[in-house]
Amino acid sequence: MKIEVSRRKFLQGSVALTIFGGSTLSSMNLLGDHDLNRKELLNKKVPTLCEMCVNKCAAIAHIQEGIVKKLDPNPRFPKSRNMLCPRGVAGIHALYDPDRLKYPLVRVGKRGAGKFKRVTWDEAYHAILHGTKEFKGLKQILEEERDNRSTIGYCAGEGMAEHTFKSFMANKLGSTNFVNHASICLQTTVSAHALTIGAYGQADLTNANYVIMAGANRAEAIVTPDTMDIFKRTRGRGTTLIVIDPRYTNTAALADEWLGIKVGTDLALVLALTYIVIKEGLYNKKFVAQNVNGFDAYREHIISNHYTPEWAEGITGIRAEKIVKIARDFMAASPRAIYYQGRRTTWGFQDFQLRRATAIFTALGAGIDVKGGIVFGKKLTLASHTVNTPIYANALGRIDQDVAAIVGANGSWIGWRNKIIESKSPYPIRAMFTYKQNPMLSVPNVAKTKKLFEMMDLVVTIDTMPSDTVIMSDVILPECTYLEREDPIKSFGGVEPSIALRQKVIDPLYESRPVFEILKGLSHKLSRPLWEITQKYDEDVIDEIKERGESTVYREDGFDLTDAFSHSQEQINQECFTKEYGAEAYSKLREGGVYYPNMESYFKQISSNEYEYYPDDKRYYSVLKEKPKSEIYSGDCVDEKELASMEGKVATKSGKVECNLAFLTKKGVDAMPTWREELYRDTPKGKFRFITGRHAQFTQNATTNNAMLLDLVRENYVWINKRQADELMIAHGDLVEITSPTGSVTIKAYPTNKIIEDVVFYVHGFGATSDALTLGYRNGASDNMIIADDIERVFGSAVMHETNIEIKKV
Amino acid sequence: MNFAMALDYQSCINCKACEIACKEENGVQLGADKQRIWVGQRESSIFGNPFVNYYPSQCNHCQDAPCVDVCPTGASYFAEGGIVMADKDKCILCKGCMEACPYDARFVDDKFVAVDKCTFCYDTRISQGETTTACQATCPTKVRLFGDLDDEEGELVKLLKRRKFFVLKEAEGTVPKLFYLFPENDTHFAENSIAHDTTIHTWESFKPLIEKAKQKRESQWISI
CATH class of the missing domain: 2.40.40.20 (Barwin-like endoglucanases)
Structure with a gap:
């Protein structure tokens, strides 16, 4: 993805760089609907992608008489194999939920009282710009804040159209104050893995022989393909699954062993596992020598701190001999041994170091970028679009940069919110735009989130259902469900990479619209009036206009908010895809829902339940290592430990696995995973x-x-x-x-x-x-x-x- | 044609995708007690250590089905392939079949005021030439395999020849056709998940039971 920045300086803070809008397209009718007679239109099967959770599994919608009757799994997608979970199948009830948001609404009673008036789309946009007698509009707010666009806060839940929203708010409207689910979900594990082994990666659970899942619960918190891959292989069927959790979950019920651990002590366990592996010299020495930075310091650190199994037993409640056995078994199974990365990892104060420690532990067995380990795979390219991004001189950096050591573009939901409600923000946040997120239920301390919304001058939400957060709104913009819209095309990287498309299954019901169309309408309403404010307060803009004229600056420098929506989502998807793979492949993608090169020869059904997506030798298990030399790789005789130990540059700065990150010390964070009693x-x-x-x-x-x-x-x-x-x-x-x-x-x-x-x-x-x-x-x-x-x-x-x-x- | 199903129950994660897929596919009445299929759950502990077993289940489509015998109106009948069906138009809701069923696999559908039950998706899928049921197709860990016991070269019989299995409530003598695959490589789990008196079958030991029951009942099978 590229961003075209047409003016002199970047915004302070970080700007999301995802893009839409773009270049010209042929006038081909994308859906080809004109060829279909009425009956075919009413009775058809449309491949699409599920949005009942974040996995984006492939589904086939069965439409009869224009009504979606059934959602079946689409077997063509490697990520979701050939399944649809209970929520996926129940997606029809999201579509036909009688309580859905059907029309744009504007608040008429007290905020939060739930009294709204049905309005037209234009009236809703008008209310956002000008306010009503109940609340202020963007025009007044930005006038009062002298065009500091960052006084508009916004948040979004995860989804294929999240970036459509985020890009509009950040890159066109110009605010830096974005928060999303990361800091209430997976920030610690994703970032810890990125800093330690270069990326979060994918656990190759089809081929791993030993897996430690601590806290992660793949039988219930379904992640594809992990859930489908592991549970066919536990209990003597290929892999040993050790579940470490205070709870005996469904995952534990299917595991080979469950160990109930005291809450908040996982780091002590991992350090003790590491202690045994180092003390007994069980780690893959060649891999460590070639691929790991700072190991000597880490070894010294682990040994000198006496992170013994006996020490860990006192903290975790897990018996020392059990810890020793797991450490030995793990390394015996390595490199096909994984300390599973986990997903929602917002558990405790030591979470970042815990994830660092598990990533290093897996790396000590060389289970990185190798079959049966944590793999990085390949991602198929999609062409990118550029958006003409304006720079607002008065838009200030995000307000929560000092709440923690490293605050990224996704922010700290809690830190951000608390700054606002405790009046510690360097400048006021006066409006809140919410897309597909429900912070009233998803962010710890509901009373404080409620206070945040109560403090706002303007609250706008885009959603499908009248959630607790929607009730706190001034203007409600009804989005259609995932079955009624086309979303940005997506490339799914991994061992078996593919590109999949969420296609519209039926037209939007009621007056709901895709978020893309919602923002397009909003951009037309806001663009000129807000530009007038910018012309008044933005000194850079004032200078530019003197030199080049108002209409040129407006158009060429990206202040025209509508230029991002000059092409439809369908047109953008077609362009992104066909540039790389051609028109014929594109029609196949639309027909089958999924595409990858050589799919026609690779994809085959093996049995009534199983499909093969790539032949084993075409899968992207190891993507960083050089081709193995013949003496260690000859036909069927493979020394996997030897193979795994080969040099390969991971995506960290040094190209190596990082045990010791000195730069963290400057930020007050331990350079190496360290048990902190004061944080327990x-x-x-x-x-x-x-x-x-x-x-x-x-x-x-x-x-x-x-x-x-x-x-x-x-x-x-x-x-x-x-x-x-x-x-x-x-x-x-x-x-x-x-x-x-x-x-x-x-x-x-x-x-x-x-x-x-x-x-x-x-x-x-x-x-x-x-x-x-x-x-x-x-x-x-x-x-x-x-x-x-x-x-x-x-x-x-x-x-x-x-x-x-x-x-x-x- | 003799339709049946094998269940690799130790792969079941109790996500209940099958239950939802069944309801959506067949328009089953909403309500927690209105189920054509379900995941049975047994939860206990040994010396304080918990264990849980899941038994995905549904109508066993017994070859010697007592529900068919007790029905006074012919609403319960055998369809093609020995699938046990309930004809909603003929049902007078005497509930005799619900009493007779050893597996509690029938319930009252309040929409039609008639008994409802699993059909192996005969009307929506199998009769349309599909080879999987909705529950099988949607399952994340592919617990189920639907197939034909008469097809010795088919996937189902091949699987039953390879794996040992047991059926539920064999002593009822109804010759059920849900085959639970015996967990071969984990004796601890196997012992926890099977009753002491459960008979572990091979294809050789069970095939005669199937043939005998089929001979007795096949003349009653109605092509629909």
């Missing part, structure tokens, strides 16, 4: 540690009103250790009150042996308070009502497992 929060007697998680039938809080899924799980229950529940006289189904310093909830109890003592758990996503959700309203409890809004100090990520709570029977 104990659970006092009589209290419990709260942890949260996911399950397979719900996606965060986005599916809370889905009629089909609610059949499976009506509400959440709090897990409590059976023995302790007995002591507290709490029986199954009893209503209990859970109180933390942040808030309190009532929820039904589930006493079970599947959780260790002193810990309670309930699943995330329930407890919506929006009464516009007929089915989802007040089912169970919201975790973020009670989770404290502390942040870890490296990225400002949430720490969702550091809250101690009290529990009592109601």
